[in-house]
Amino acid sequence: MYDVAIIGAGICGASAAYFLAQRKLKICVIEKENDVAMGTTKANSAIVHAGYDPKPGTLMARFNVRGAALIKELAAKLSVPYQQIGSLVLAFDDADLKLIHKLYERGVQNGVPGLQILSAEETLAKEPNLNPTVQGSLYAPTAGIVAPWELCIALCEVAAQNGCEFKLDSEVTAIENRQDHFVITTVNEKIEAKYIVNAAGVFADKICAMAGECDFTIHPSKGQYYLLDKNQGDLVRHVVFQCPTALGKGVLVSPTVEGNLIVGPNAELDNQRDDVATTRAGLDYVAATAAKTTTKINYRENVRNFSGLRAVSDKDDFIIGPAAFSPRFINVAGIKSPGLTAAPAIGEYVAELLENSGLKAEKKESYIDIRKHIVFNRLTAEEKKKLIKENPAYGNVICRCNTVTEGEILQALRSPLPPRTLDGVKRRAGTGMGRCQGGFCSPRVHEIISRELGIPFEAVELDRKGSRIVIRDMNKEDRNV
Template identity: 55%
Template structure:
């Protein structure tokens, strides 16, 4: 019997999971995929928004501003890359500048610190590669960038280290409620829990409807991106937005915490909840719109395209509430942008809901907030020499594009959950994230996984499902 079960191992489920392990509770995360951070949390803009956009009084506004303030210290505790690079919302005409003034006033009302409206000259001084026809911009110095899947994985690892449990490859197929929740999984087993958190992303309404009366619908919205090589990483230093529309915050251009450049996303409402395809037409449209911001991006240096799904709902706000008809069932749904930015604060909100619902929160005095991960290339020369003397595997470079060592890969495997894939290691410590996209280091990573986990090399997959790479020897 668990005190709390959480469905979904994205950034929301992971944030709630870690927060709950601060108390003496038996907590489990249930995830249908073979790894954590496999949905929206691995495919997004990697931005911590300042909070000027959400409407005053909304949950989005409240959680965004508070979550932004929490991120820096959390990333330090969890050894996750984070940079407060600031954001710019640029305007091309007087109508845009009126929108920017509205965003400025809304942001001030939301409690966003340091907002300023800049002149054309001030903007171009900050970002000389922007187009000359801009009129001005809103500057938000608290805007930031983060490694989103690294952050989610770190939350999960720290929660697990503090006594939480994780069940992967465990799709929820049915939920019954009597005194407690009985959660039936695809493998035929049943988990029983006193409280249940629904953090299932684009599937949240389906989970809700298994045990509650229908009260909202999730409408998937797809966004496509370009990932540019590090040769393009200094085209801009801030996250640069065009003025937002009713479909979202629009096409942005932003550096990443690892020195790449990200361009996108578009916004396409779809019905299929697992459609991660990209299209030539969509990507060309992104290029066309982004060229209004700057023509300095060399798209021949694109190393990857991807798409992510946003869990928009038929309500115009986040859904963070206990179901009216089923006590102990908490929905955390419709968490579109600024969901990543809001995640730490949403977790605190869920704790309050559980407390008000009767969950006893006795502090876990053994909780350790620190999760350590070695980022070898960030170390000083002396620190590198010291760690190599202790473990020579840190002296062997496996991924030459990203300078990732064998020691980092082995360390990630020791902390990992269950059967690890090549892309699972890629998300944890970046081998294969560079220009060649794993063309050279992929086989070596596969060998290391096989060796460290004592598994047949043909059983190691690229990512989820049956994405096998090797089937057997040819000679």
């Protein structure tokens, strides 16, 4: 019997696991995919929002501002790339100027520090590559950028090293609400837990409905993106938004923590829950809309397109709290933007909610709240020399675009929550994330995964279940026919 079962290993589930693992509780995370961070967490704008967008008094406002501060702290503690680069919301006409003043007021009410309204000149001084027709902007110095999947992985790794169990490849098919506990049926087993945290992202309404009556529905909204080469990464130095509309925060242009440039997203409402394909029309819309911000993006330097699903619900705010049918079933649902920013604060709050619902537990004395994570490229020359002397695998560069060494791949494969796929390694070590998109390093990473984990070469998958890369071992065939 678990004290708590968290359903969903995205950024919200991971945050809840991180905070709950600090207490003397038996907890597990149940995830249908073969890795953590496989849904919205790995496909979003990767922005830490300052907190001027949400209406004051909402959960979104509360957790955004707290989350932004927490991410900064966690990123430093857990070796997660994060940069507080600040954001700009651009105004192009009088209506926009009115709107950014309104956002300024909201931000002040929400407690966002350091907001400023900038003139056109001040805006262009900060970002010379913007469209010169810009009339002014809202500057938020506390906004930032983060590697969302790395944050999620780091939180999960710390939870795992403190005793939280991860049940991957475990799609939940039924939940039975008994008197004092739940029985969760997955494709693999039956799991008993006193409390459930439902952090199932775009499937949160389905999961809730398995346990009782669900009073919300999720309507995923798809957003498509361009990710451009590092040679475009310094086109802007801040997260640059256009004015928000009813559909969301609109198309942004921003550097990423890896030094690339991200452009997107659009918003396609009522999307299917498993459709993350990009489309010509969607991408063309993104490029056309981004042209209002700057016309200097060179799309020939695009390295990847992707799309993700916002877990938009039929409610205006995040849905966080006990379900009507049971105080032991905590929904964390409808976590649309600013969900990534808010997630750590949501995780902290979930621990509180569970306590209010009767789950009392002391803090562990032995909680290990650090994560050792070496990134070769970020070391000084002296540190690199020392590291290779200690472990020569760090002298073997595997991914040449991002200078990722064999040492970092092995570090990922020997971590508390080791990946089994090429993309799993990619999300932890950065291999194949550069301009050649793994064209060069894929077979090499593939070989290291096979060797290190003892998986047959042909069984190694690219990403989710069913994504095998090769179909046949020709080395075992008789070639002398």
